[in-house]
Amino acid sequence: MLSSRRAFLATTGTLLLAGCSSDVLGLRRAVRVAVSWSGQELRAFHKVLDGLGTLDYPVEVVPLGDDISTAFATRSTRRPDVVMLPQPGLVPRHLDDLEPIPDDLAPLGRARLWKDLLVHDGTTYGVPFKTAHKSAVWYRPSLFQQVGVQPPRLWSDWLTLNRTLTQAGVTPLSLAAGDGWVLTDFLENILLGIAPSVYEGLATATDPRPSQQPQFAAALRLLGTMWSAPDVLAGGVKESLVQQFPDALIEVFGHRRAAMVLASDFAEPVVRSFAADPNDIGLFTFPPMGPGAAAPVVVGGDVMVLQEPTTDDARDLVRRLSAPTAADPWIKEGGFLVDGRVTGYSPELTRLAEQLTKPGEQLHFDLSDRLGRLGDINGLWRVLTDFLIEVGGRGAAVVPGAVDDAVAEMRKVEEG
Structure with a gap:
């Protein structure tokens, strides 16, 4: 990482x-x-x-x-x-x-x-x-209360939450796309949420081939649905691409130009340093991808x-x-x-910490780490960066083509 x-x-x-x-x-x-x-x-x-x-x-x-x-x-x-x-x-x-x-x-x-x-x-x-813990999302509760929304219980709720915030004139997400591992965290949570057996299979394979897994493309489509929504990213794609991890946190809790940010537990010192109100710090974990599904924990x-x-x-x-x-x-x-x-x-x-120690909780280690060179800065990081550029804020119609391009790019990485 x-x-x-x-x-x-x-x-x-x-x-x-x-x-x-x-x-x-x-x-x-x-x-x-x-x-x-x-x-x-x-x-x-x-x-x-x-x-x-x-x-x-x-x-x-x-x-x-x-x-x-x-x-x-x-x-x-x-x-x-x-x-x-x-x-x-x-x-x-x-x-x-x-x-x-x-x-x-x-x-x-x-x-x-x-x-x-x-x-x-x-x-x-x-x-x-x-x-x-790489499935944590930090947010400002006062803003949620102001708009009248709650943390999402399902992935579909998260998409609805984003639309509600946007309609209220609030930018939903701050994204540290300058750090490729943040992008892989998003995809890993989605893939684990929809296909845990495929996730684990890729993590333990001697010659993993994500591009050959239909669920990999399915996870990209779901991710594209979120990222392609107009006005969902603070600063749009251009600023997200140069924004690094601490800056994305400051965007939410310091500049207050976004409502939430996907960020691991180690974000806490930055969040507390820049939060205007120490009581206005909230956290939810990545929601299940559908009714009856287990919540992903990366x-x-x-x-x-x-x-x-x-x-x-x-x-x-x-x-x-x-x-x-x-x-x-x-x-x-x-x-x-x-x-x-x-x-x-x-x-x-x-x-x-309680989620990580909860009996029966299905915990899965960071997939990009397990993939070796396929998951690093010249692999999945780059694939997802290009994917974000292609779909970011441009509407759902561009997602299918961008998914095809990302799968093809991933295939080239695998064959390299």
Whole structure:
């Protein structure tokens, strides 16, 4: 899930340290931790490290942003020992670079959300650190009340809600199309909502071919119905295409030029920073696609992996960060969920956490991550960006042709 959401409130290219670098002091070698976070998220992670207490070794944090995968490229003594990987789907492709997780931590990687990604041939290669709920929609309740509408119970209700808002002179959606993963989140929720078996089949296939699945085209048609509606997107397609994740949140809660935004739990700090009224923050989750259907729940997250050869200090740090209370400082900051935990959050995030732990809830991991190159910036991201350009605000009549074009473009990606 690489994205500029990693730049959240600010960006930084500065190397930040917890403790002191052993390269400077000539003492015990530092444990180097590669992260994709910056800004508020990076500051929150440092608070987590500070909360671990006095360590027998220094910890050096290396912010790599969207280039986090380069952590696996270097073989020098400066290579990271621990990688906080925002794309768990990369784990199977880097098994030769990784050390197994210590036996006492291995059960954490075998939880229902993670085992298909982190366990290979019976060996666990990662530990979950941060969970992301990717089926959340943030909105302003006061605006809904003003127009006389409620959060949607079904997909069709959402389309009706958008039309009602538009007729009242309110722009329904803010869309961070500058971050392609936001577009894939939309499609993934729809596909999971209409065809969970197809979603899971694509996620686990050795040679996935979305273009060959009729349900993939059906999901595109449904998505096109929403995006093609006139005046549904704040700033239209042109502004949506250059709008990144934090800006889309600010559009709703800061500039107040849109009613709602599809945004994961980690949006919370930005939402609270820019909301004019802290009590005017609402959240609903992606609705079922039809009566009797289950609501889609798409999940992502960041996992800790150990690069080989590892050290006892690196294992110790992963063990400490895996402790049940280790993330408390970040949870207090907001925008952080721990798999299996339902306490300590804001009311909005508590709702999301409870859904992720609800017995019988069908949770499915981020499909674009599972698709590998097919789901990345040159794959599904680009296909959906072109799809948005073709349908955005232009009316339902353009959708069938745009769907055909998107399927054909996806087929080229698969064959490439």
